[in-house]
Amino acid sequence: MSYKLMPVLLAAALLASPAVAQDAKQKVKVKRKAKTEAAAAPEAAPAPAAPAPMPADHARTYAEGITQADLRKHLTVLASDEYEGRETGEKGQKMAADYIANRFKELGLVGPVQGSDNPYLQHFTMERSTWAGTGTLKVGGQSFQWMKDFYAAGNSPFDQATTLQPVFVGYGIEQEGYNDYAGLDVKGKDVVVLLGEPMKDGKPTLSKDEKPTKWGNDYRAKSALATQKGARSVFFVAASKDDFDKALTRLTPYLGRPSISFMDKKESRAATLFVSPAVGLKLLGTTEAALGKYRTAAAAGKPTSAFKPASVVVTAPKKREQFTTENVLGFLEGSDKKDEILVVSAHYDHIGIISGEVHNGADDDGSGTVSVLEMAEAFTQAKAAGHGPRRSMLFLTVTGEEKGLLGSEYYTDHPVFPLERTIADLNIDMVGRTDKEHEGKPDYVYVIGSDKLSSELYNIVENANKQYGPIDLDYRFNDPQDPNRFYYRSDHYNFAKHKIPVAFFFNGVHADYHGAKDEVDKIEFPKMEKRARLVFYSAWELANRDNRIVVDSNKP
Structure with missing residues (x-):
C-alpha cells in the first residue's frame, strides 16, 4: 500500500488582517530637551502577526x-x-x-x-451436514418424492420417520391489523404456511403503497416468526407448480451443499420444508377451489379456515461431521x-x-x-x-x-x-x-x-x-x-x-x-x-x- 502524505496548506484568505504598520513618512511628534539634544527615535510599530497555519487534517x-x-x-x-x-x-x-x-x-x-x-x-x-438424499413424505397413505414433490433447507429434526399432526396458519403473517396466529398455540408443533402474501387484483393488500412486504418476498421472515412462536417446523406451500419447479431448479445446486451449525448450540430455528401445491392440498385436506376462496378472504382481511391438516409421516435425514x-x-x-x-x-x-x-x-x-x-x-x-x-x-x-x-x-x-x-x-x-x-x-x-x-x-x-x-x-x-x-x-x-x-x-x-x-x-x-x-x-x-x-x- 502506498502511503501518501498530503501537504498542509496555508489558508491566508481565512486569516485575520494583520495590524497595519504606521506610515514611515508620517511626521512623528517628539519632545525636545534642548536644541543640542538629538531628536528621539520614533517608536517602532508592532511587527505584522505571522499567519497561523491551518491544523493538519x-x-x-x-x-x-x-x-x-x-x-x-x-x-x-x-x-x-x-x-x-x-x-x-x-x-x-x-x-x-x-x-x-x-x-x-x-x-x-x-x-x-x-x-x-x-x-x-x-x-x-x-458441524457440517448434508442431506442424505433419502427423504420421504407420506400423507394419507400417499408417498411423495424427495427433490421432486418436496425438499428441505437448513436443519432437520426428522432423521428418523416422524409422525406429525400439522397446524394450518394461513400465510404465517402477524402485523398490525392482520394476524394469522390469532387464537393459535403452535409451540412444539409443525405448521403449514402459504408462501406469498394476500393479493387483490395482483397487488399486495398488507402495505399502504401496494408494494410487496417482507412477508411476500422473504420466507425467512415467516420462518423467524414461526420460530418465535415456538414451532418445530414449517411446511411452506408454493403458490403454483411453476413457482415450485423454478425454485427447485434454482436451488438444487445449493441444496446438495453442506449446511453448517455450531456443535455446542442447540438449533433454535424451526426446520424449513417446501412442498408443491399438490402436496399442499393433500396436507390441508382440501381442493384448489377451496384454497382459492381462502386466499380471496385473506385479501379482504378476513382469513377464516376450516382446513384440518392430515397426519404426515416425514423423514429427512442428514449426514454429519x-x-x-x-x-x-x-x-x-x-x-x-x-x-x-x-x-x-x-x-x-x-x-x-x-x-x-x-x-x-x-x-x-x-x-x-x-x-x-x-x-x-x-x-x-x-x-x-x-x-x-x-x-x-x-x-x-x-x-x-x-x-x-x-x-x-x-x-x-x-x-x-x-x-x-x-x-x-x-x-x-x-x-x-x-x-x-x-x-x-x-x-x-x-x-x-x-x-x-x-x-x-x-x-x-x-x-x-x-x-x-x-x-x-x-x-x-x-x-x-x-x-x-x-x-x-x-x-x-x-x-x-x-x-x-x-x-x-x-x-x-x-x-x-x-x-x-x-x-x-x-x-x-x-x-x-x-x-x-x-x-x-x-x-x-x-x-x-x-x-x-x-x-x-x-x-x-
Whole structure:
C-alpha cells in the first residue's frame, strides 16, 4: 500500500488582517530637551502577526493511503482461483485466514486471541451436514418424492420417520391489523404456511403503497416468526407448480451443499420444508377451489379456515461431521481511551466451488475484506506517526457469514474484548460494484442500521461524508419494511442484537451476486476506494472523539 502524505496548506484568505504598520513618512511628534539634544527615535510599530497555519487534517492524510492499487493487489490474491472460493472450513478459507493473519502481523497489529496456536486466529468447531438424499413424505397413505414433490433447507429434526399432526396458519403473517396466529398455540408443533402474501387484483393488500412486504418476498421472515412462536417446523406451500419447479431448479445446486451449525448450540430455528401445491392440498385436506376462496378472504382481511391438516409421516435425514474454522483478528491499542473498542468488520468466506465452477466472491465479500486490510494499515500508519487512535481498534474478519452469520455470532458469544466496552461495529460487505438501481449514476453506497441504536452514529457517518465526500448515501434498505431485510443479513447484526451501535456499508446486489462471475475484473476500484475511505473517516471520528457515542434508540 502506498502511503501518501498530503501537504498542509496555508489558508491566508481565512486569516485575520494583520495590524497595519504606521506610515514611515508620517511626521512623528517628539519632545525636545534642548536644541543640542538629538531628536528621539520614533517608536517602532508592532511587527505584522505571522499567519497561523491551518491544523493538519490527519484523517485525510491517512485516508489517502487507502488506494485503488493496494485494494486491487490484495483482492487479486484473495479472489483468485487458487483460494477455491473460500468456503467455510475448506482449504481456500484456511489459505485466506493465513493471508489476512500474516498481513495483520506485517502491519504490527497484535494477535489478541489467548490460548490459540496463532493469536490472530479464533478457532471454533462446527458441524457440517448434508442431506442424505433419502427423504420421504407420506400423507394419507400417499408417498411423495424427495427433490421432486418436496425438499428441505437448513436443519432437520426428522432423521428418523416422524409422525406429525400439522397446524394450518394461513400465510404465517402477524402485523398490525392482520394476524394469522390469532387464537393459535403452535409451540412444539409443525405448521403449514402459504408462501406469498394476500393479493387483490395482483397487488399486495398488507402495505399502504401496494408494494410487496417482507412477508411476500422473504420466507425467512415467516420462518423467524414461526420460530418465535415456538414451532418445530414449517411446511411452506408454493403458490403454483411453476413457482415450485423454478425454485427447485434454482436451488438444487445449493441444496446438495453442506449446511453448517455450531456443535455446542442447540438449533433454535424451526426446520424449513417446501412442498408443491399438490402436496399442499393433500396436507390441508382440501381442493384448489377451496384454497382459492381462502386466499380471496385473506385479501379482504378476513382469513377464516376450516382446513384440518392430515397426519404426515416425514423423514429427512442428514449426514454429519465435525470441522474447525476461524475468525481472524488484528488489534491496535489506543491511547487515552484504549479500554474502549471500535470494531471494523467484514466476512472473508464465500461459497466455494459449485457444479465445478469456482465462485471467487470478489465483491462478496473480498471487497470488504481488503477494505479492512487497508483501513488497518492506515490506522497503524497514523499511530506510528503519533496521531492516534485514542480508542483501541479491532479489525475483525469473520468466517461462516454465508452459512448464517456464524463467525460473527461466535465472536459476539465468545468476545475477545468485553461487549460492554465495544462502542460500535462498522461492517463492510460488498463495496466493489454497482447495482441496477444506480447504473450510470454518481457514486453511492447504501448505509444500513446507523440510526437504529444511536443517533450520533448516523450523524457521524453523515458528517464524514459531507466533509470528505460527498457520495450519495442511500438509506432505502434501512426501512424496517424493506422486503430484502438486509439489516439482518450481514455480520453487523450480531453486534446490534447486543445493543452495540452498527453501520453497514453495502453496494447492493447485482447479476453476479453468488455467481461464478463475481470476479476481480468487474470490480470498480475508484468507487471501492471512495467507499472504503468513507468508512475510514467514520471510524476516525469514532476512535478519536471525546465521548463514547450514545445508545439512545432501539429501532427495528
